Amino acid sequence: MNNLFINGEWVESADKQQFDLINPATEEKISTxxxxxGKDCHNAIDAAANAFxxxxxxxxxxxxxxxxxxxAYMREHxxxxxxxxxxxxxxxxxxxxxxxxxAANLFEWYAEEAKRAYGKIxxxxxxxxxxxxxxxxxxxxxxxxxxNFPAYNPARAWAAALAAGCTVVAKPAENTxxxxxxxxxALVHAGLPKGVLNLLIGDAASIGDAMxxxxxxxxxxxxxxxxxxxxxxxGASRTHTKLSLELGGNAPxxxxxxxxxxxxxxxxxxxxFRNNGQVCIAPQRFYIHKNIYKEFAGLLTQYVSQxxxxxxxxxxxxxxxxxxxxxxxxxxxxxxxxxxxKGEILTGGQIPSHLSKGYFIQPAVVGGxxxxxxxxxxEIFGPILxxxxxxxxxxxxxxxxxxxxxxxxFVFTNNLQTAIHVSERLEFGIVGINEWAPxxxxxxxxxxxxxxxGHESGSxxxxxxxxxxxxxxxxx
Ligand code: ADP
Numbered sequence: 001m002n003n004l005f006i007n008g009e010w011v012e013s014a015d016k017q018q019f020d021l022i023n024p025a026t027e028e029k030i031s032t033x034x035x036x037x038g039k040d041c042h043n044a045i046d047a048a049a050n051a052f053x054x055x056x057x058x059x060x061x062x063x064x065x066x067x068x069x070x071x072a073y074m075r076e077h078x079x080x081x082x083x084x085x086x087x088x089x090x091x092x093x094x095x096x097x098x099x100x101x102x103a104a105n106l107f108e109w110y111a112e113e114a115k116r117a118y119g120k121i122x123x124x125x126x127x128x129x130x131x132x133x134x135x136x137x138x139x140x141x142x143x144x145x146x147x148n149f150p151a152y153n154p155a156r157a158w159a160a161a162l163a164a165g166c167t168v169v170a171k172p173a174e175n176t177x178x179x180x181x182x183x184x185x186a187l188v189h190a191g192l193p194k195g196v197l198n199l200l201i202g203d204a205a206s207i208g209d210a211m212x213x214x215x216x217x218x219x220x221x222x223x224x225x226x227x228x229x230x231x232x233x234x235g236a237s238r239t240h241t242k243l244s245l246e247l248g249g250n251a252p253x254x255x256x257x258x259x260x261x262x263x264x265x266x267x268x269x270x271x272x273f274r275n276n277g278q279v280c281i282a283p284q285r286f287y288i289h290k291n292i293y294k295e296f297a298g299l300l301t302q303y304v305s306q307x308x309x310x311x312x313x314x315x316x317x318x319x320x321x322x323x324x325x326x327x328x329x330x331x332x333x334x335x336x337x338x339x340x341x342k343g344e345i346l347t348g349g350q351i352p353s354h355l356s357k358g359y360f361i362q363p364a365v366v367g368g369x370x371x372x373x374x375x376x377x378x379e380i381f382g383p384i385l386x387x388x389x390x391x392x393x394x395x396x397x398x399x400x401x402x403x404x405x406x407x408x409x410f411v412f413t414n415n416l417q418t419a420i421h422v423s424e425r426l427e428f429g430i431v432g433i434n435e436w437a438p439x440x441x442x443x444x445x446x447x448x449x450x451x452x453x454g455h456e457s458g459s460x461x462x463x464x465x466x467x468x469x470x471x472x473x474x475x476x
Pocket of ligand 1: 144146147171174204205223225228
């Protein structure tokens with residue numbers, strides 16, 4: 001199968017290795033695909049380095065034409081693209097369709113934003129000297145992405161890097177290559193020159209090492225676990241490869257006692273289980289004010305028990321399968337551990353009896369836990385919602401910040417004082433007040449603490465792929 005895209009051609013891996021792509025809802029084989037390794041990666045980097053010589057000298061206006069055409073292609077073919085995403089990832093069709101709309105928006109937005117990569121003129125302290133600052137394309141970028149958002153994750157980094165005049169060697173997760181193939185097709189259809197974008201599906205460690213070890217590759221943009229992020233930091237310390245890291249999260253949700261309890265509980269039952277909780281900014285640790293804890297827990301349990309689990313193609317399904325058996329096993333194991341930690345499973349956690357194939361599990365709500373429990377300490381990345389309570393604002397903030405992660409946090413209150421004080425004291429890169437989707441194409445997305453470094457989306461995301469240069473003229 002020729003599914004690696006190197007220097008403008010679909011090719012097999014140099015070592016002819018293959019793997020089977022599995023549908024997580026049926027456990028059936030979708031297809032057999034080539035499995036790349038470090039050798040293919042070096043070939044791709046060579047092609048990207050060669051293409052960089054011309055791509056980096058095109059104007060942002062020329063690049064924008066191509067990126068906007070690719071966005072239009074994604075919009076035009078959204079139904080087919082969404083169906084393939086459901087097949088490879090299991091997520092409900094409506095979520096897949098929404099994700100493709102955002103992927104197209106990212107290409108369009110960066111196409112326009114790169115036109116505004118303004119430099120500046122600096123007034124100097126000498127009459128015979130002039131100083132200016134310009135932004136230039138960084139070079140070949142390695143983009144490694146996770147499977148949870150098969151189009152959004154690659155689109156976010158590829159769109160920014162390509163708009164900035166960089167060339168790309170991309171390695172999406174091997175579980176969800178079909179969406180990545182579609183983005184490549186869209187860009188090729190739009191006229192992207194050969195070598196500007198190269199795609200590898202394959203051996204993560206071998207490709208990661210090749211990226212770190214090849215001096216032609218200037219930066220790795222990584223979306224994935226904190227564990228692999230640390231490995232890349234170790235490697236980069238030897239080779240000086242620059243890094244942007246979008247890693248794990250463990251988002252607190254603070255619900256104060258001035259809200260409409262039923263409304264927030266209902267919305268929480270949807271937000272927590274979007275994409276089965278396999279989301280780095282997923283609301284995870286629910287801290288509920290002690291005055292409303294009982295009412296909130298009762299309503300939430302009722303709403304979550306009504307969520308429909310099944311194939312992403314089925315009408316009315318809220319929650320699809322987890323991505324792999326391994327991922328489901330880890331959730332089952334975590335629930336077992338939680339029981340030993342005196343957690344009380346209020347609903348869910350069982351494998352649905354009517355779904356004999358596929359990596360399904362019923363969304364769970366767990367109460368009776370404290371800060372030392374596994375569900376408070378580790379990133380869950382699955383369909384479990386742990387409930388905790390708090391006494392007052394200080395208690396809520398202390399508990400929310402008591403984590404090594406710092407990606408997203410959520411606050412629900414109708415009190416302006418509470419909203420402002422709490423949002424300013426939370427140690428997270430993204431804070432949502434009275435909303436569940438605090439991110440946006442036009443806004444910076446990045447984590448504090450172990451959740452990463454650098455930003456994606458927004459103008460910040462563009463400058464991750466550009467170098468700042470001071471040009472100083474003397475002797476005038
Ligand atoms: P997740 O738990 O979301 O799968 P991972 O960090 O394991 O997160 O995977 C995210 C991406 O990183 C995937 O594309 C995966 O193949 C890749 N990856 C995994 N291990 C390594 C590694 N040692 N070096 C580089 N990339 C890796």
